[in-house]
Structure formats: C-alpha cells, structure tokens
Amino acid sequence: MKRCAPLRRPDPSSEPSPPVLPPSIPTPNPNPTPVPTPAPVPMASASLNSAGDPPPPAMEPGPRFFWSLERLPAELLQPIAEGLIPQCPLTTRFALRPSGTWEFRDASHQWADWLVSHHNLLSFAQTSRRMAAIARPLLYHTLVIPTARALVLLFRRVNERPEIGPWIRSITCLANVAGAVTVAEVHREWERQAGGNAVADSPAPRHVCMCANPAEGRSWNSRQAETNDYDPRIGLELLKAILLKAPNLRDFLLACPDHDLIPHDAEPPDQLLPNFRDAVLRYRTEFSPAASEAVLNFVPLGLMRNLTSLRIYCHREDGDRQLTLSRLLADHVVETLQLLPHVKTLELCCASADKLLAPDIVLPPLPHIEHLRLYGSHIHEPRLVALCLACVNLQSLVVHFESSSTDEDRDLLPEGKTLNEALAGLAGSLRTLELVALSEGHYLTRGRERPRKPENHRLTCIPELVRLDRLTLDYRGVFGTLGILEEDDGERLCQLLPPSLRDFTLVCEWGTARDWKQSYLANLDMVLHGVECLCASPSHRLSSISLAIHSWPAESRFHRRFKREVEAARQRCARAGILFRTFDLLPSYQDEDEIDPVEEEEAEAGAEGEEGQEESDEAGDEDEHEVRAEEELAGHIPPEEELELEEEDEASEYYVTDEEESDPEREARRPPTFNAFLQRLGDDHGHSLDELFYAYHEDRWDEYLF
Known part of the structure; x- marks a missing residue:
C-alpha cells in the first residue's frame, strides 16, 4: 500500500489568525477571503482508516466561552443564594x-x-x-x-x-x-x-x-x-x-x-x-x-x-x-x-x-410539640414528667439539669408516674434523648423499687425506646449511682442500649469525695471496656461513640496508660466502622454567673494562700530537679521502659479505696434484730427469708427499707 504524504503545517506568520472575543460580540473579518488555519493533526490521524479513505478534515477552533453565574438559570441561582x-x-x-x-x-x-x-x-x-x-x-x-x-x-x-x-x-x-x-x-x-x-x-x-x-x-x-x-x-x-x-x-x-x-x-x-x-x-x-x-x-x-x-x-x-x-x-x-x-x-x-x-402541675395535651430542649435548667422530675405526658408526639428531648430532685418531689409526680414511665410512653416517637446532670445529685427521685440498690436508681426504660437514634446520658442514667464500676458493668453496657441507636454519648463524671481521682480512672477503664464490647456486639449498629471526660487524665502521672487505652478504643472502633471521639465535660451556667463579694474576698484569700503554696511547691520542684540531676550523673535513672512498668504497677491505685467512715444516722436507723427488720418490711415484701437474712447480716438492710 502506498503511504500518503504527511500534511504540511502552514507558517503561522503568513496569515494572522482572527482575535478571539466574547461570544456576545461578533468577530471582525479583516479579509474578504480569509485562509483557514488548520489545526495540527497527529500522525496517527493522518493515516488512512481501515476502509482506505483519507482522514476527515480537521475542525476549526470554536469561540471561547466565559462561564459565569450570570449564565445560570434562576432555578440554579436560587439554591446558591439560599446557601x-x-x-x-x-x-x-x-x-x-x-x-x-x-x-x-x-x-x-x-x-x-x-x-x-x-x-x-x-x-x-x-x-x-x-x-x-x-x-x-x-x-x-x-x-x-x-x-x-x-x-x-x-x-x-x-x-x-x-x-x-x-x-x-x-x-x-x-x-x-x-x-x-x-x-x-x-x-x-x-x-x-x-x-x-x-x-x-x-x-x-x-x-x-x-x-x-x-x-x-x-x-x-x-x-x-x-x-x-x-x-x-x-x-x-x-x-x-x-x-x-x-x-x-x-x-x-x-x-x-x-x-x-x-x-x-x-x-x-x-x-x-x-x-x-x-x-x-x-x-x-x-x-x-x-x-x-x-x-x-x-x-x-x-x-x-x-x-x-x-x-x-x-x-x-x-x-x-x-x-x-x-x-x-x-x-x-x-x-x-x-x-x-x-x-x-x-x-x-x-x-x-x-x-x-x-x-396544678398537670398540663393540657400538647400534641404539636415535637422538640423540647431545656439548657441550664432548674426543672425537677415532676415538671419534666408533666411535659412528657403532655407532649405525646415528642421526637427530641434535651435537658441539661443544674439542680437535683429531692425526696419531696416524689409526692408531686403527676399520676404517680416517674420519668421512666413517662419516657416509656414516648417509645413510639422519641428519636433523640439527652439527659445530663451537670451538678451533683440526680434528676430522678428515689422510687419505691425494692431492693433499693444503687444500680436500680437509673433510667431502666432506655432499652424500650425502639426508635431512638441519638442518646446522650451521664453515668447516673446508664449505671445508676454506683461509686465504683466493675468489669461486668462495662459488659452490661450492650444490654442497656437499644439496637436502633446510631450515636451514643456518655458523660463520664463520677467518683467519691475522698478518692475521686482514683475511682474516676478506674471507672473510665470499665467504660472503655464497655466501648470495646459495643464494637463487638452484633445487635448494635452504632455509627459514633463519644465520651465526655475530664481533661486532667491526659496530664496526670498515668497519662501514658490513659492515652494508650483511649487510642486502643479508637482503633477498635475504627475497625468496626464506628467514629470514636472524646471531648471535655459539659460546662455549667452556674460557673458563668457572677460570685458574691463575700465569695470574692474568700477567693482572694484563697488565691494568696495558693500563691504561697505555689512558691513552696516551686522550691520543692527545684530541690527535686537537683536530686534528679545528681541521680542522672550517678546513673540511677531507669530507662523509659522501666518507667512505664513502674507506672503499670502504680495503676493498682485505681482500685484501692479506703474504707468508708461510719454513718451515725444510718446506724441509728438500723433495725436492732433480724425480726425487727422483718416487721418493718411488712408481710408483702416479696422476698425470700434467705435473701433477707443475708442482706441484714451483710449490712445491706437499707437497700430494702429506704
């Protein structure tokens, strides 16, 4: 087959090309018979096709368009402006x-x-x-x-x-x-x-x-x-x-x-x-x-x-x-x-x-209310129960408590219903629930449940909310008023959440007044163990898990262990396709309010004392640094691995707590004998004698009486 001669590119200087102007302006024609300038054609395009025909002529360059918002229709400009x-x-x-x-x-x-x-x-x-x-x-x-x-x-x-x-x-x-x-x-x-x-x-x-x-x-x-x-x-x-x-x-x-x-x-x-x-x-x-x-x-x-x-x-x-x-x-x-x-x-x-x-605490029916959010609220359980009973189509309920319910509120509950019963009645519509107590105490009154154990003082209706998508609770609502959590409590977290849940946030604020830091770290370990159990649970389809925790564990002497456990939980959630995050505890509006002049004077006096304490601490730190420098010169400082091992040994302080002090008021209310204990319970207590016998002699009698 005879090869065709390649096309020759014309000299650009022979004929000037017309200038390119916007499409709205016509292009001027300087010559009556302009010579078209063909575009360069690759060698593969210049050869014959399979049928033996010559290649088609090259297309001339079209006009250049300048796109802008002015050329878009109003149907597209409207959502852009609305954004x-x-x-x-x-x-x-x-x-x-x-x-x-x-x-x-x-x-x-x-x-x-x-x-x-x-x-x-x-x-x-x-x-x-x-x-x-x-x-x-x-x-x-x-x-x-x-x-x-x-x-x-x-x-x-x-x-x-x-x-x-x-x-x-x-x-x-x-x-x-x-x-x-x-x-x-x-x-x-x-x-x-x-x-x-x-x-x-x-x-x-x-x-x-x-x-x-x-x-x-x-x-x-x-x-x-x-x-x-x-x-x-x-x-x-x-x-x-x-x-x-x-x-x-x-x-x-x-x-x-x-x-x-x-x-x-x-x-x-x-x-x-x-x-x-x-x-x-x-x-x-x-x-x-x-x-x-x-x-x-x-x-x-x-x-x-x-x-x-x-x-x-x-x-x-x-x-x-x-x-x-x-x-x-x-x-x-x-x-x-x-x-x-x-x-x-x-x-x-x-x-x-x-x-x-x-x-009257009872409210008229409010079927049109779908979203109720109370921030920094001083509401008590009776008023919240009345709102839940009135808003029968409630979809979102957010309450940040800054005051606690009292035992006197138990007699004011509308129709004798507790918050557990009111929320259970909203199981068909409730999709978002956020109940957080920002101060000490509880937003639930102590009901008449028996035995009156701390783990029963919680929201027991959560598994019944079958349409719940987002849940934010503090430890009181999930675990009750337990002081120290155990490993079983972390594993029980899977049973306390409904399968329909997608986003779960736990506000981690607990501990006793005496050793709250040690108990806080110990409880945090149990919660992280519960997070791993949630990742392995086949019945839950969570998309995110969040923990609101204090900021001091990341700077304490156990910071390495704390960061390793948090990172392990994050990686475990990532393998399960769950987003894991941590953030600070929710703040309180009470902390933002101005303090009284008397409190200001006390604060100033306390600040002066803290300054003196800081000076003494700084002096002690300088002595400690001098001792550490001498030990380094002598070669007595262990390597980093040994420090971490010592830190793991000291981690046993998580679970070490002193014995509780005796409560004179509780001892005065204690029944003197087991028969007196049975008489105070009455005939319709609903428990076996063996259970009550061990409860009395194990000093758990108040769980059944109060």
Whole structure:
C-alpha cells in the first residue's frame, strides 16, 4: 500500500489568525477571503482508516466561552443564594470546638458570626441587578436585632415597605428592649431617624398601642415620662410591631445579652426599668393577673399563629436571672403553649419551665410539640414528667439539669408516674434523648423499687425506646449511682442500649469525695471496656461513640496508660466502622454567673494562700530537679521502659479505696434484730427469708427499707 504524504503545517506568520472575543460580540473579518488555519493533526490521524479513505478534515477552533453565574438559570441561582443565608444564633451560649473543648459564645460572638454570613450574602446581591433581584428577599430571611439603632431602623423599614414583612422567617432580638439604657437609646434614635419627638411621635400611641384606654397607657409613663421625658414602652412596642408585621415568621429567639454588646463607660449597666421590675415582682409574689397581662402583652405570642420555633435565653442582671423579663416570659410560655398550635420546637435556657399562675402541675395535651430542649435548667422530675405526658408526639428531648430532685418531689409526680414511665410512653416517637446532670445529685427521685440498690436508681426504660437514634446520658442514667464500676458493668453496657441507636454519648463524671481521682480512672477503664464490647456486639449498629471526660487524665502521672487505652478504643472502633471521639465535660451556667463579694474576698484569700503554696511547691520542684540531676550523673535513672512498668504497677491505685467512715444516722436507723427488720418490711415484701437474712447480716438492710 502506498503511504500518503504527511500534511504540511502552514507558517503561522503568513496569515494572522482572527482575535478571539466574547461570544456576545461578533468577530471582525479583516479579509474578504480569509485562509483557514488548520489545526495540527497527529500522525496517527493522518493515516488512512481501515476502509482506505483519507482522514476527515480537521475542525476549526470554536469561540471561547466565559462561564459565569450570570449564565445560570434562576432555578440554579436560587439554591446558591439560599446557601448564603446566615444561620440562626443558638439558644445556648456554649459551643463545642472541633478540638473538643467548650467555648462560651455570648451575644457579641453570635452577632459577629451573623455579620460575617450576612456580608457574604450582601456581596452576592451586589454583583449585578439580576443577583440583587434573587437575593433581596433572602437578605431579610434571618434577622438579628443587636442594638437600639437596629431596632428603630428595622421598624421604619418594615413600616415604610410592607413587602419586606412577608420575607422575614427568623428574628433574633439581642437587645434588652426593656432595659433603661436601651430605652434611652431607642428614644434618641427615634428622634434622629424619624426627626420628631419620641413621646409625641412614638409608635406606641399611633401604630400599635397596647392599651385601648389612653389613661391606662399613661400610667406606664408616670415618673419616667416626667423625669426623662420618654415612654418606657417604646422598645417593646417597636419589637411588637415588627413581629406583627411578619406574617410568615417561623422562628423567634429572645436572647438579651448578659453584658452590653457595646460597652458604655459613662452609663450604668443596661438593667430592667424599675416599673417593669415591680411588675415582675408582683407577678411572682402576688400572682396578679393584671400585672402579668400588662407585661406579657408586649410579646404577642397568641397572635403569632405561624410560629413553629420559640426560643428564649434568660439573661443575667447583677448575677441573678430571676427578675428579668426573659425569665418571666420563659416561665409563662409553658402556660400559653396550647394557644400556639403551630409551635413544634420549644427551647428554654436557664429557666425552670414552671407554671406560675396555675399551681396544678398537670398540663393540657400538647400534641404539636415535637422538640423540647431545656439548657441550664432548674426543672425537677415532676415538671419534666408533666411535659412528657403532655407532649405525646415528642421526637427530641434535651435537658441539661443544674439542680437535683429531692425526696419531696416524689409526692408531686403527676399520676404517680416517674420519668421512666413517662419516657416509656414516648417509645413510639422519641428519636433523640439527652439527659445530663451537670451538678451533683440526680434528676430522678428515689422510687419505691425494692431492693433499693444503687444500680436500680437509673433510667431502666432506655432499652424500650425502639426508635431512638441519638442518646446522650451521664453515668447516673446508664449505671445508676454506683461509686465504683466493675468489669461486668462495662459488659452490661450492650444490654442497656437499644439496637436502633446510631450515636451514643456518655458523660463520664463520677467518683467519691475522698478518692475521686482514683475511682474516676478506674471507672473510665470499665467504660472503655464497655466501648470495646459495643464494637463487638452484633445487635448494635452504632455509627459514633463519644465520651465526655475530664481533661486532667491526659496530664496526670498515668497519662501514658490513659492515652494508650483511649487510642486502643479508637482503633477498635475504627475497625468496626464506628467514629470514636472524646471531648471535655459539659460546662455549667452556674460557673458563668457572677460570685458574691463575700465569695470574692474568700477567693482572694484563697488565691494568696495558693500563691504561697505555689512558691513552696516551686522550691520543692527545684530541690527535686537537683536530686534528679545528681541521680542522672550517678546513673540511677531507669530507662523509659522501666518507667512505664513502674507506672503499670502504680495503676493498682485505681482500685484501692479506703474504707468508708461510719454513718451515725444510718446506724441509728438500723433495725436492732433480724425480726425487727422483718416487721418493718411488712408481710408483702416479696422476698425470700434467705435473701433477707443475708442482706441484714451483710449490712445491706437499707437497700430494702429506704
């Protein structure tokens, strides 16, 4: 076969190629009969094909396209813009860092995060007119009101442009609208922006006046209006008008800051006005309906029919969270839930969820509540049981306890049901459960179970929650009030969890007051053994296991052993396809509250003593370093392997505990004889005589009596 001659590449300098311009602009034709410039063809393409035909001519290069967001259809631009909508601020002020430590993010931090996200969306809207038309409604989707200026500006904008109101889906109020400083700033901003007098041109009498009777409305001004010449209701009335002008509002968060967002050196702290504080006191002490209506009507919860998420953070004033408007509203919300049929999520922070006006603990049916989250709560078991019995379709229950239940609460349980029985009734709907006691004590009252063993003082209903996906419990809820765990307790962890569980978190905080560090490390070993048993269990399909532990074990003298065991558990979980992580213990809001001056003086005195102790310790450390240096010179320091062996030998201190001191009160209640023990039990005790005989002589009689 005769080979074809290869194609010759023309000289690029012979004919200039036309310039490449955007497709929207036509390419100029400099010559009437241009000579096409063929593209270089590889040698393999220049040969004949299998049929013996010559190769097809080379294609000319097409125009170069410049892709941008402008060329995308609106159906694709809309989800891109929605991805830039700022996230709503959190109800709780504690956030978990990726490193495993907790951070207290107050109102200023959350406002700064919202500003960054809102700036990104604003930059997207400023790209072109087409982007602005798409992003303009989204700019008002999630709003944050941090200052008095923002409150007045948002009211004027919503009032002058009615089309903005339906765009609003979420509002977070970080301004203390009932504080003295904020009310004064609202007064000045109203005069500056509206150009009129705040008393004469206030929106309270003209737009959304709270009182139909003018005389009744003037009673709120009284001394404040005479001395300061402004209406103390102006901040609350502006917020009320904004809420009523947003018919599609789905989420509302009232989270006044614990400290001023913008510090004022010349002004006092922004605290509740005296007239509002008096109304709160009358509401709490006298249970006055008139005073409560005058205060609570400023937040029109009954008129917000489309609200699906209601969240309240009870801020702190002078170290107290009781006498604030947010705390009053949080306690009142429980009574008004039946008037909000569309609310599905209720989140309260630093509240007790008590009913003030109605002393009856039983709540009406609340089938619309699906998510209940109580952070830093002072709720007791009777109130929590009432909420669980009322919310029959509850899917998420999160409670962080900062107070313990007492034996007196046992008589207040609604219908005599405990929290175990209430949670068992939610087995068909509950998917997320998080119960953590951040302080000493227990959120469960001691029931009438017999024998009254520590391992029975726990949540026994967990295996019955067949639809549970996420579970977070402390050791009290899982193991009871055991002081020292055994290896059987770790293996029993597989039996205490439902097979449907996907994410499990255990808050590891236990130990006695005398040797809590040794018992803590010992119990942690048993828990890590239980984690390995969960990885080997064929009935569980966990995707993640998390342990909230103290940070000091990683720096103690047993840190090598601790790190090896944690790493072994992580590798064992990785082989089973389970994500294993550890993080610090959950913080408490009580630690963030300000301390009393007496406690400050004690703390200062203690600090002086600690400084002296540190100086002596430093001197002792210097002597120890000198001794260690002399031993190193003499060659008496063992190698690293021997140090680890000594550490393993010292690990036996995990399980060494001193004998418990005698309890005089317990000894006084001890039955003097076995027959007296049987008489106190009664005839219907339900136990064999042999079991009771050994229990009495082994000093376990109180497990059956109390």
